[in-house]
């Protein structure tokens with residue numbers, strides 16, 4: 001067992017103590033929600049009131065945090081949840097589940113003039129934007145973060161993020177929303193046609209234009225007419241909305257915001273993380289740490305000794321399992337070494353693969369010990 005004090009240990013503890021916002025990013029299924037909840041919980045344990053804003057938490061985790069019935073609102077983790085886990089936090093922990101559709105609707109309800117609001121809600125382009133358009137989920141998660149950050153007094157907010165297929169979807173999201181709203185060319189083309197009551201053939205000659213690119217991202221049977229209606233309605237959103245998209249963008253580059261990149265240990269999954277890391281870094285959002293989650297730990301010599309003391313055929317079976325574990329651990333070690341080479345000075349923080357899912361407060365607290373360097377993965 002390597003001790004605390006190795007490279008990487010403590011970097012997340014410092015971020016939890018000093019930053020106002022921690023954003024956990026990474027591919028789907030790597031453990032972003034788990035890491036987000038663990039970090040917020042750790043902050044509360046150490047005395048910093050925090051909120052974790054989760055996206056699609058596993059049902060059992062949501063239940064454990066008392067989130068089952070709530071959507072899009074914050075709830076304080078009740079005292080019995082802590083005491084049942086044998087834990088005593090020094091500050092409150094709050095959690096919420098982000099409802100992306102609802103957040104979009106709230107945003108439009110706030111910024112769209114009353115006469116266009118219903119038209120926007122009913123428009124299929126809006127429905128696509130608020131649920132499926134590339135980058136829109138990423139955008140709305142950050143938008144919610146901005147709202148929470150500016151309207152509530154939480155010393156620390158930890159944001160979980162949607163499973164992102166491409167790092168660029170995430171980083172580009174505020175730009176895309178701004179482009180979409182500010183695209184004068186598209187509006188200039190569409191508005192007269194709309195006023196005339198029908199779309200001219202001209203629209204089919206837009207070729208590789210912005211509008212066509214947006215269109216091609218949408219599936220199904222949407223019509224240009226409906227797009228025109230949508231652009232027109234969205235253009236009625238006032239300047240405050242644009243201002244807000246700019247503020248969201250600025251928050252991500254704020255010195256009080258820290259990014260944590262979460263990834264798995266296997267070597268064949270590292271390309272994505274390495275790519276994500278380089279894009280974040282190039283955009284002034286270098287992660288404070290890369291969390292390597294679900295690292296297989298190598299069996300110890302004692303594990304093998306104990307197995308050899310077992311009667312046949314159990315002995316052979318246990319030995320085979322231990323050897324498999326040793327192989328997986330060796331493979332992970334290679335992946336981790338390569339990852340460290342690729343991410344340069346960014347510290348890696350390893351969390352072991354636990355035997356069970358991380359679905360309750362006690363397991364989150366155990367995960368957090370690894371995240372802040374109070375425990376470390378044996379190699």
Ligand SMILES: Nc1ncnc2c1ncn2[C@@H]1O[C@H](COP(=O)(O)OP(=O)(O)O)[C@@H](O)[C@H]1O
Nearest residue numbers: 028029030031032033034294352353354357358
């Ligand atoms: N270190 C770990 N050991 C064991 N199970 C884990 C670990 N990290 C996450 N899990 C489990 O893996 C599943 C996916 O994790 P989750 O945090 O929901 O991933 P993501 O948010 O990236 O999609 C969950 O059931 C979670 O409890």
Ligand SMILES: [Mg+2]
Nearest residue numbers: 032033055056
């Ligand atoms: Mg998740």
